Amino acid sequence: SQQGEEDPQALSIQEGENATMNCSYKTSINNLQWYRQNSGRGLVHLILIRSNEREKHSGRLRVTLDTSKKSSSLLITASRAADTASYFCATSTSGTYKYIFGTGTRLKVLA
Amino acid sequence: NAGVMQNPRHLVRRRGQEARLRCSPMKGHSHVYWYRQLPEEGLKFMVYLQKENIIDESGMPKERFSAEFPKEGPSILRIQQVVRGDSAAYFCASSPMPGGANTGELFFGEGSRLTVL
Numbered sequence: 599s600q601q602g603e604e605d606p607q608a609l610s611i612q613e614g615e616n617a618t619m620n621c622s623y624k625t626s627i628n629n630l631q632w633y634r635q636n637s638g639r640g641l642v643h644l645i646l647i648r649s650n651e652r653e654k655h656s657g658r659l660r661v662t663l664d665t666s667k668k669s670s671s672l673l674i675t676a677s678r679a680a681d682t683a684s685y686f687c688a689t690s691t692s693g694t695y696k697y698i699f700g701t702g703t704r705l706k707v708l709a
Numbered sequence: 710n711a712g713v714m715q716n717p718r719h720l721v722r723r724r725g726q727e728a729r730l731r732c733s734p735m736k737g738h739s740h741v742y743w744y745r746q747l748p749e750e751g752l753k754f755m756v757y758l759q760k761e762n763i764i765d766e767s768g769m770p771k772e773r774f775s776a777e778f779p780k781e782g783p784s785i786l787r788i789q790q791v792v793r794g795d796s797a798a799y800f801c802a803s804s805p806m807p808g809g810a811n812t813g814e815l816f817f818g819e820g821s822r823l824t825v826l
Contacts, residue, residue, distance in 0.1 A: 641815075686752070
């Protein structure tokens with residue numbers, strides 16, 4: 599079954615605002631990653647957070663992980679029109695090497 | 710260092726034909742993943758291969774689909790007797806180590822978009 603589910607499915611904000619996306623998963627994980635996909639393109643890795651970490655930052659990105667709630671959030675601060683894309687979480691679990699992707703959040707940043 | 714190369718980028722097939730999608734991983738990467746993406750949906754895991762070995766094919770349909778990653782040459786995803794429901798984008802990702810590099814990152818190609826008429 600699908601491991602990750604993002605919400606909201608779609609998000610539209612004004613440039614300069616912050617964007618928050620959430621990801622929920624079902625089983626214990628080794629790590630959780632966030633990827634970005636521009637329309638018609640492949641996925642690009644943004645950030646990885648391990649199961650023993652609670653928060654991580656990279657530039658304008660902030661990721662949190664709550665293993666007790668089996669959820670993660672991705673915050674993009676001071677959004678730009680160029681941040682318009684779909685964002686996916688991906689989880690890996692013990693004993694497997696595959697990554698399971700969520701359903702994605704489609705973010706639109708209006709200039 | 711070239712990224713993950715997939716070809717063809719676009720492929721049109723009629724029902725019943727065969728589709729063959731190729732993926733050349735990044736240099737030095739010996740682990741390849743294939744994913745399928747339907748429009749407006751997430752990626753569905755299909756198969757994970759190492760050189761000459763299929764490690765996990767739990768996401769592959771049991772019929773008509775096969776994958777290989779030979780010692781020399783690209784990884785191939787083969788779909789026999791295609792049906793309209795096979796229309797999708799197929800993405801390949803590679804990594805230098807099982808389950809990704811030390812960062813866990815997968816490097817994706819631009820995808821092959823299959824349309825079945």
